[in-house]
Each structure stands twice: as C-alpha cells, then as structure tokens.
Amino acid sequence: MNGSYLVMACSVCFGNPNSSLTKGALAGVLFLLAVIVSVLGGILVTGIVWSRRARKISSP
Numbered sequence: 001m002n003g004s005y006l007v008m009a010c011s012v013c014f015g016n017p018n019s020s021l022t023k024g025a026l027a028g029v030l031f032l033l034a035v036i037v038s039v040l041g042g043i044l045v046t047g048i049v050w051s052r053r054a055r056k057i058s059s060p
Contacts, residue, residue: 016022
C-alpha cells in the first residue's frame with residue numbers, strides 16, 4: 001500500500017439530482033415537513049376551538 005486511496009462522494013453529497021438516494025432524501029424531508037405542519041395545524045385548531053368554547057361559556 002502506498003497510502004493513496006480513491007475517495008468518492010455519494011450521490012447526495014456530489015449533487016446528482018436524478019439519483020435514487022437524492023430522491024429518497026428529498027421524500028424524507030418532505031414527509032417530515034408534512035408531519036410537522038399537520039401537528040402544528042392540529043394545535044392551532046385546538047386552540048381556536050377552545051377559545052370559541054370559552055367565549056361561548058363566559059357570555060350570558
């Protein structure tokens with residue numbers, strides 16, 4: 001061994017947009033974004049519903 005090794009980056013790091021690794025990483029990011037948006041949307045809707053119920057209960 002002379003100490004020189006061939007090092008190649010993966011397709012995600014190298015930037016091949018048509019690679020299945022890149023497409024899988026993008027799909028994973030989009031899925032997690034959808035999960036976060038749906039959870040935050042559920043929290044927002046719950047707050048709105050509770051606010052309306054509180055206003056309805058407090059008004060005579």
